[in-house]
Amino acid sequence: MPAVSTPAIAASGLSKDYGSGRGLFELDLEIERGEVFGFLGPNGAGKSTTMRLLLDLIRPTSGSAQVLGLDTGRNTLEIRRRVGFLPGDLAMYGKLTGRVVLDYLAGLRGGVDRRVRDSLVERFDADLDRPIRELSTGNRQKLGLVQAFMHEPELLILDEPIAGLDPLVQQSFHALLGEVSAQGHTVFLSSHTLSEVERVTHRLAILREGRLVIVDSLENLRKVAVQRLEIEFAAPVDAGEFRSLTGVTEAHADGATVIVGFEGAADAVIKTAARHDVRAIRPREDDLEEIFLRYYRAEPGK
Amino acid sequence: MSWRTTGIALRLRLPATLFACVGLIAVMIAVGALFPAVGHSIGKLHVSASVANLLGGADYGTITGWFRSEIGIFYGPLVIGALAITGAAATTAGEEEDRILGLVLAHPIRRSRLVAAKATAIAAIVVSITFAIWIGLIVGVAVGGGGITIAHITALAVQLAFFGFATGAVALALGAGTGNKSLALGVAATVGILGWLINSLAPLVSAISWLKYLAPYYYYAGRDPLTHGADILGLIVLSALTLLLTAAAMIGIARRDLRA
Numbered sequence: 001m002p003a004v005s006t007p008a009i010a011a012s013g014l015s016k017d018y019g020s021g022r023g024l025f026e027l028d029l030e031i032e033r034g035e036v037f038g039f040l041g042p043n044g045a046g047k048s049t050t051m052r053l054l055l056d057l058i059r060p061t062s063g064s065a066q067v068l069g070l071d072t073g074r075n076t077l078e079i080r081r082r083v084g085f086l087p088g089d090l091a092m093y094g095k096l097t098g099r100v101v102l103d104y105l106a107g108l109r110g111g112v113d114r115r116v117r118d119s120l121v122e123r124f125d126a127d128l129d130r131p132i133r134e135l136s137t138g139n140r141q142k143l144g145l146v147q148a149f150m151h152e153p154e155l156l157i158l159d160e161p162i163a164g165l166d167p168l169v170q171q172s173f174h175a176l177l178g179e180v181s182a183q184g185h186t187v188f189l190s191s192h193t194l195s196e197v198e199r200v201t202h203r204l205a206i207l208r209e210g211r212l213v214i215v216d217s218l219e220n221l222r223k224v225a226v227q228r229l230e231i232e233f234a235a236p237v238d239a240g241e242f243r244s245l246t247g248v249t250e251a252h253a254d255g256a257t258v259i260v261g262f263e264g265a266a267d268a269v270i271k272t273a274a275r276h277d278v279r280a281i282r283p284r285e286d287d288l289e290e291i292f293l294r295y296y297r298a299e300p301g302k
Numbered sequence: 303m304s305w306r307t308t309g310i311a312l313r314l315r316l317p318a319t320l321f322a323c324v325g326l327i328a329v330m331i332a333v334g335a336l337f338p339a340v341g342h343s344i345g346k347l348h349v350s351a352s353v354a355n356l357l358g359g360a361d362y363g364t365i366t367g368w369f370r371s372e373i374g375i376f377y378g379p380l381v382i383g384a385l386a387i388t389g390a391a392a393t394t395a396g397e398e399e400d401r402i403l404g405l406v407l408a409h410p411i412r413r414s415r416l417v418a419a420k421a422t423a424i425a426a427i428v429v430s431i432t433f434a435i436w437i438g439l440i441v442g443v444a445v446g447g448g449g450i451t452i453a454h455i456t457a458l459a460v461q462l463a464f465f466g467f468a469t470g471a472v473a474l475a476l477g478a479g480t481g482n483k484s485l486a487l488g489v490a491a492t493v494g495i496l497g498w499l500i501n502s503l504a505p506l507v508s509a510i511s512w513l514k515y516l517a518p519y520y521y522y523a524g525r526d527p528l529t530h531g532a533d534i535l536g537l538i539v540l541s542a543l544t545l546l547l548t549a550a551a552m553i554g555i556a557r558r559d560l561r562a
Contacts, residue, residue, distance in 0.1 A: 052404070052560070055407075055408050057404055057407060057408065057559070057560045058559035058560060059559055077410045077411075077412065078410075080408055080409055080410045081410040083408075085405070085408040087401065087404050087405055087408070089401060090401075090405065091400050091401040091402050091405070092402060092405065093310065093314060093402060095314055096310070096313070096314070100310075100313075104306055104307075104309075104310050105405075105406075105409060107306045108304065108306060108307070108406070108409040108410070108411050109409050109410060110410070144405075147405075
């Protein structure tokens with residue numbers, strides 16, 4: 001067995017070219033063991049392609065990847081034995097009940113502790129007795145989560161895991177992620193919105209048009225987030241005074257209050273405000289979502 | 303092999319297979335029951351050789367000719383072929399297009415083992431359907447007044463089963479090799495129907511007579527099992543074709559990307 005010091009996932013120049021600019025290109029990525037890693041990007045950015053490459057469901061055009069220290073091309077069975085996978089847009093045998101399908105998948109996998117499976121079923125309140133085609137999207141997703149977690153895998157690869165889940169089940173899912181992370185297991189999960197992964201991930205990557213845009217911790221991303229100040233003046237002030245300042249991304253007035261959004265130091269904004277009679281300055285929450293949208297739309301700085 | 307996968311594939315097709323078995327037995331008995339009234343009154347049709355060939359000899363005056371024309375030449379292979387082809391295409395390319403295979407193959411099972419398991423399930427369905435036809439033929443012939451030996455009925459059933467294996471294997475190879483269900487269904491069905499047409503017309507058109515050797519249908523019906531018994535050479539060819547195509551399916555799916 002490879003040394004535990006190897007990353008949970010290591011991709012080097014990993015590419016899958018579908019032509020017409022679609023696919024995944026030159027992905028270099030390392031995810032450490034025990035991390036909960038978020039993989040963000042708009043639809044079609046290459047998130048699912050990356051996950052399918054890691055599980056050898058599709059083969060790379062170039063580059064390579066290792067999962068749990070094992071080469072994805074040569075050791076695929078061993079990798080799949082030790083990984084739990086939830087595909088995006090989950091589909092199962094509609095005519096069969098959840099119980100039959102879970103029994104089948106558990107049998108294929110081997111080593112599934114019935115008590116673990118039952119506790120997951122109870123935790124997510126999964127319906128095992130109705131044919132899967134009669135279940136709602138959320139209830140099917142619960143079965144998908146049970147099958148992904150039931151063998152207590154070292155690595156979980158989850159593609160859009162909370163799609164269709166109600167807020168209560170989302171809460172259970174997030175709690176479960178915390179537990180498996182505390183046990184040293186690694187989670188690699190994708191989403192197309194930040195709010196889905198913000199609470200649970202240690203680090204995250206943003207993918208756009210098949211290329212990695214940034215990999216960083218949430219803390220570091222917050223540092224470069226757009227900051228906003230709400231400045232209340234004694235009398236109305238022209239917001240245009242702030243718009244011309246370096247680093248200011250937006251400024252608008254609402255009565256005697258001006259809201260200024262800016263990147264970097266607040267010095268110029270404060271000095272401009274100080275020319276007037278300032279009643280109060282209130283910071284607004286950093287808007288991380290704005291950063292992500294900028295990365296989604298185009299490369300920052302361009 | 304993964305017996306669990308075979309079990310799931312069988313379970314998914316159990317209701318359809320049971321209905322088909324019951325229906326086929328009923329059809330065979332009905333065909334036998336009609337022979338004394340209809341068969342005797344029609345007798346041997348005096349039609350052109352090409353039409354007679356398409357109808358399996360057009361001899362409705364004997365019980366062997368009656369069952370050959372009604373069941374052996376078209377209806378039997380049509381039902382067996384249709385069930386084998388649809389089952390093989392659905393369990394490979396169909397599941398892939400439905401995105402089920404992507405989940406199953408994220409588990410520790412080799413693609414080749416998965417295909418072997420599904421091929422076993424389709425073979426089991428073909429055997430079940432053939433067994434129902436065999437029972438139905440025995441009862442139907444008895445109802446029709448007898449006249450075909452159980453050995454010859456068994457020969458027809460065995461030839462039918464091997465024809466089902468081969469046509470199912472065509473769909474299996476195409477379904478597993480391409481992941482395209484429509485392609486697998488279309489090509490396999492065409493192979494079956496063209497085989498019947500070519501086998502029927504080949505004696506009349508010397509230019510295409512050699513083509514019959516390329517069609518699985520010839521190795522099923524070429525020697526008329528209801529009259530002459532089992533065609534061992536035909537069974538060997540159908541077996542070899544089945545094994546080759548199943549191997550191609552196992553290799554084909556292992557070498558390509560899953561489509562969904």
